[in-house]
Amino acid sequence: MISGYGPVPASQRPDPAVAYWETEAEQYYREHAGSLGTDRLVWCPEGLDESQAHLLGDVAGQRVLEVGCGAAQGARWAAGAGAQVVGIDLSFGMLSVGRRLGSDGFTLAQADAAALPFADSAFDLAFSAFGALPHVPSVADVYAEVARVLRPGGRWVFSTDHPFAWVFPDSPDPAELWVNHSYFDREPYFERAATGELAYTQYHATLADHFTGLSRAGFVVDYLAEPEWTKSAAADAEWTAWSRPRGALVPSTIIIAAHLPESGQAAVKPSS
Numbered sequence: 001m002i003s004g005y006g007p008v009p010a011s012q013r014p015d016p017a018v019a020y021w022e023t024e025a026e027q028y029y030r031e032h033a034g035s036l037g038t039d040r041l042v043w044c045p046e047g048l049d050e051s052q053a054h055l056l057g058d059v060a061g062q063r064v065l066e067v068g069c070g071a072a073q074g075a076r077w078a079a080g081a082g083a084q085v086v087g088i089d090l091s092f093g094m095l096s097v098g099r100r101l102g103s104d105g106f107t108l109a110q111a112d113a114a115a116l117p118f119a120d121s122a123f124d125l126a127f128s129a130f131g132a133l134p135h136v137p138s139v140a141d142v143y144a145e146v147a148r149v150l151r152p153g154g155r156w157v158f159s160t161d162h163p164f165a166w167v168f169p170d171s172p173d174p175a176e177l178w179v180n181h182s183y184f185d186r187e188p189y190f191e192r193a194a195t196g197e198l199a200y201t202q203y204h205a206t207l208a209d210h211f212t213g214l215s216r217a218g219f220v221v222d223y224l225a226e227p228e229w230t231k232s233a234a235a236d237a238e239w240t241a242w243s244r245p246r247g248a249l250v251p252s253t254i255i256i257a258a259h260l261p262e263s264g265q266a267a268v269k270p271s272s
């Protein structure tokens with residue numbers, strides 16, 4: 001496997017990400033079943049669980065979309081809490097694991113987060129726990145789509161890689177926390193098989209990219225969280241770039257909650 005940073009030809013998007021999640025779906029679920037569970041919404045490797053965090057509030061009766069739902073643990077949790085839920089993911093393999101775990105009471109659909117197959121204003125709330133965002137070339141495209149399918153006043157709460165984590169090696173060891181990559185470099189990280197095929201891609205969005213994208217999509221940001229490790233977090237070895245010792249020094253996850261203004265209250269959009 002060859003890895004590095006560099007452009008991904010448009011003709012290969014979003015195939016590398018899909019290929020990875022198709023191949024790794026079963027293995028990913030087995031590896032993380034203990035920390036992600038089957039019907040919990042765990043926001044991040046630091047172990048922040050929605051049952052304690054209450055970032056979404058009461059979802060009962062709401063039309064809820066989970067973006068990049070993977071095996072749909074979050075969607076299952078929301079359905080159990082009384083929401084009408086749809087979970088979307090680009091990977092048929094991840095959705096298959098989700099179906100096997102059970103999809104009674106909610107809908108799973110294969111879709112690209114940047115081209116959602118739903119009508120305008122179809123949902124009251126959208127959320128994502130590391131779904132899709134690290135794997136899309138433009139988070140702004142996803143934010144625009146999420147804004148379109150949310151009703152005025154709708155909320156969007158998501159976790160993803162902390163933008164600053166990009167500058168460090170992908171290591172859990174605090175001794176390796178030296179800046180080895182430019183924060184401003186948007187070229188994605190890739191892994192290429194010996195045959196030359198791209199096997200995995202991960203994109204970088206700076207803090208400004210997130211905020212500008214949200215703002216242009218019409219969102220008003222309510223809060224930003226940088227979760228610290230919880231007592232119930234997974235073992236240090238479970239997630240490659242995460243560990244309790246590393247997490248004690250720098251954040252690796254960012255959580256953002258935003259909402260669309262009610263009709264008639266236009267958000268101020270920045271000009272380009």
Ligand SMILES: C[S@@+](CC[C@H](N)C(=O)[O-])C[C@H]1O[C@@H](n2cnc3c(N)ncnc32)[C@H](O)[C@@H]1O
Binds near residue numbers: 068090094128
């Ligand atoms: C790290 S997993 C997160 C899923 C789940 N929340 C979890 O913690 O297991 C990332 C998910 O994003 C999905 N994904 C990647 N690119 C996507 C896209 N463009 N649209 C929708 N889903 C995508 C992958 O297939 C994968 O299931």
